[in-house]
Structures are given as structure tokens and as C-alpha cells.
């Protein structure tokens with residue numbers, strides 16, 4: 228019996244196209260090239276951190292070298308990457324989306340977020356944080372951190388119209404323990420819009436926003452600029 232040759236439809240147009248943007252971004256990311264957000268684009272992390280810190284970053288104030296070269300710090304950073312392998316427990320992981328926010332002046336800003344994991348069988352969104360001494364921190368009520376809860380609820384807000392979500396889980400892991408918190412499902416669209424509007428207005432008018440000091444100040448790359456601004460504000464008041 229003669230086997231028929233596969234037929235090629237002469238009318239089919241096959242053309243070479245550009246390499247998809249996501250692949251180029253992935254290659255850059257894997258080669259240590261950090262993604263830069265333009266002025267109207269925010270990451271979820273930029274929103275949940277101190278508003279003044281994000282202002283300094285957006286206005287390109289010179290940042291201080293805060294890289295801690297201690298063995299402990301470098302190992303901590305690498306250990307975090309290893310622990311992040313846990314996201315491979317789910318087929319749906321590292322999901323990225325962009326969420327448009329209408330500003331008060333009718334312009335549009337974009338919020339970019341990457342979701343660690345999604346369980347499609349239970350409709351659960353999961354975010355992973357790696358840290359030290361998880362059990363000790365839980366016992367002393369240092370976990371879950373409010374900004375992490377906010378972050379997960381922001382992801383819910385961004386993804387809820389794309390995938391069905393009924394549960395939000397926040398996972399903390401160290402080298403020996405994993406603790407999971409089930410969070411309240413809460414829409415944060417108003418908070419997101421408000422936060423971006425504050426930042427956009429301050430950026431537009433060159434007003435340095437109020438500081439929001441907290442534990443993250445010790446890692447802040449703009450600490451000197453922030454301290455000078457505080458002194459200036461104190462001087463203006465006296």
C-alpha cells in the first residue's frame with residue numbers, strides 16, 4: 228500500500244515573526260538584567276513599600292550602595308532562591324499580568340504583578356515568602372506581615388477577572404519549616420487606585436511624600452536622602 232505524502236496547502240502563509248516579548252524578558256531576567264518600569268508602570272512591590280521610597284526610585288534619586296557582602300547575607304539571598312523552587316509544586320506558577328488603573332485625571336497607569344502559584348483544583352492563589360526562623364516569628368506574632376497580606380490581596384484584585392479565585396494562602400518557609408496562613412479574600416482596587424493617584428500627584432508636582440518608616444528602613448537605599456528631608460521638614464516647622 229502506498230502511503231500518501233503529507234500535503235502542503237499552497238495557500239497557507241507561514242511567515243517568520245519576532246521573538247515574543249516574554250521570551251526576551253525571560254532571557255534578560257535569567258542573565259541578571261533587571262526589568263525597569265516606566266513612569267506610569269508600577270510593580271505591586273513598589274506600591275506596598277514606603278511611598279517615599281518609591282517616589283525616590285521613580286524620580287531617580289541616587290541610591291546608596293546597600294549591598295551587604297557578608298557571607299550570611301549572600302547565603303541568605305541564595306537560600307531564598309533555592310526555597311523558591313517550591314513554586315514548582317504547582318503547574319500554574321509564576322503567572323504575570325498587567326492591571327490598568329484609571330487615574331483621577333483620566334490617564335491610565337499600569338500595575339504589574341507576578342503570582343507565585345495557583346491551584347486550579349481548589350481555586351487558590353498562593354504566595355511564597357522565604358525568611359528565617361519562621362516558627363519563632365509566628366510565635367512572636369511577627370508573621371504574617373501586614374504588607375504581605377496586602378500584597379496577596381492586590382494579586383487577588385489583579386487576577387480575579389482572569390482566573391477563578393476563592394482562597395488566598397500566604398506561605399512562609401525557612402530551611403526547616405513551612406507555615407501557611409489562609410487570608411481574607413478582599414478586593415483592593417480602591418486602595419491600589421488611591422495609592423497610585425497619591426504617587427502620581429506627588430510626582431507631577433515634585434512633592435516628596437511623607438515617610439512611612441518601618442522595619443524596611445534598614446534596607447532602604449534612600450535612607451540618607453530621607454533623613455535629610457526629615458531634618459529639612461523639622462527645620463521648616465521650627
Ligand code: SF4
Pocket residue numbers: 277278279280438439440441443444447448449450453454
Ligand atoms: S528610610 Fe524608611 S521612611 Fe525613609 S524612604 Fe526609606 S523606607 Fe521610607
